[in-house]
Amino acid sequence: MSVFQGTCLGPILFLCFINDLPNATELLAILYADDTTGLDSDSDLEALMTRVSMELRKMAIWFQSNRMALNISKTKYIIFHVPPKKVDQNTKLMLDSNIPNTPFNPELIFEIERIHNSHANPSLRSFKLLGIHFDEHLNFNANTNALISKLSRSIFFINRVKHTLTPKALKSLYISFFHSHLLYCTNIYTCTSQTNINKIFLQQKKAIRIITKSSYNAHTAPLFARLDILPLEKVITHAKLTFMHSVYYGHAPTSFANTWQTQAQRHPELILRNATDIYTPFPRIDLFKRIPLYSLPNTWNSHDTVRYYANRTTFKYALHDLLHSAAEQAAE
Numbered sequence: 001m002s003v004f005q006g007t008c009l010g011p012i013l014f015l016c017f018i019n020d021l022p023n024a025t026e027l028l029a030i031l032y033a034d035d036t037t038g039l040d041s042d043s044d045l046e047a048l049m050t051r052v053s054m055e056l057r058k059m060a061i062w063f064q065s066n067r068m069a070l071n072i073s074k075t076k077y078i079i080f081h082v083p084p085k086k087v088d089q090n091t092k093l094m095l096d097s098n099i100p101n102t103p104f105n106p107e108l109i110f111e112i113e114r115i116h117n118s119h120a121n122p123s124l125r126s127f128k129l130l131g132i133h134f135d136e137h138l139n140f141n142a143n144t145n146a147l148i149s150k151l152s153r154s155i156f157f158i159n160r161v162k163h164t165l166t167p168k169a170l171k172s173l174y175i176s177f178f179h180s181h182l183l184y185c186t187n188i189y190t191c192t193s194q195t196n197i198n199k200i201f202l203q204q205k206k207a208i209r210i211i212t213k214s215s216y217n218a219h220t221a222p223l224f225a226r227l228d229i230l231p232l233e234k235v236i237t238h239a240k241l242t243f244m245h246s247v248y249y250g251h252a253p254t255s256f257a258n259t260w261q262t263q264a265q266r267h268p269e270l271i272l273r274n275a276t277d278i279y280t281p282f283p284r285i286d287l288f289k290r291i292p293l294y295s296l297p298n299t300w301n302s303h304d305t306v307r308y309y310a311n312r313t314t315f316k317y318a319l320h321d322l323l324h325s326a327a328e329q330a331a332e
Helices: 009-018 045-065 141-160 167-183 194-211 221-227 232-248 286-290 292-301 312-331
Strands: 028-032 035-039 076-078 093-096 109-115 127-129 132-134
Touching (some): 035 045, 045 093, 132 141, 141 194, 167 194, 167 232, 194 221, 221 312, 232 292, 232 312, 286 292
Antiparallel strands (some): 093 109
């Protein structure tokens, strides 16, 4: 049986067909359409590689049992680790997709290619998942370079039409082709270093000067205020507070329900002044301050003026007024 491409029935039947794949493995399986990612962790790399190899075999057998084939050429793995820790370049992950109780076939044993920062092929120094590039150190340098490349292309064609379009049309062009990139997965790509964030902000300032037809060295704070556009720093704050509001008031997916606790939940026997604050662990290194587990609740705790608006619409307008008034003050 087949279904025409582009129909509503096609994706539904495909999801029904593949939705039990996570039951075939103990890996944390993340499925998005036909893109499957498996995650596991361990302090012992050798034990981790052995376990992942076994779990991949289970998934390969599941594919064969369901009359599908695992595409080895598109199957890669990456080992996330902090920079000081080294991973042996000879580390190999093997996949044996022989089905039990069947004749052994050595051609069904493959070596899976590893993605790492020193790979000879630049395209295999990071992997792209739903538009975000992840590298083995999770510093998002590769993603920053890719984002800046997109922003530069947007700046180029906006600059080509700046003398043809009206100011209103230029702003619409900026929102559609430039600002939209800043709003995609903001809480993820801004886990990078401040140096990378400054590079992105530099591109935003170039775009703002172009659509206002200002000089190349014009002060941008008044331009942001005049256009009613948030600079990158405020865009980041807006994304963090919006997400944390959905978590705090139970609008986020249930998978985030137990990610954070308030001080009152941690110490129900005490009466605390900061009872409504979300508990954040002590950051021992600067890297930890950038990850969402710390940066999101830390930003939420520092904005008392808006976080108590439980209604999402009221919160949205209050947050808009807060951030835009701060931008206007910076322009004065």
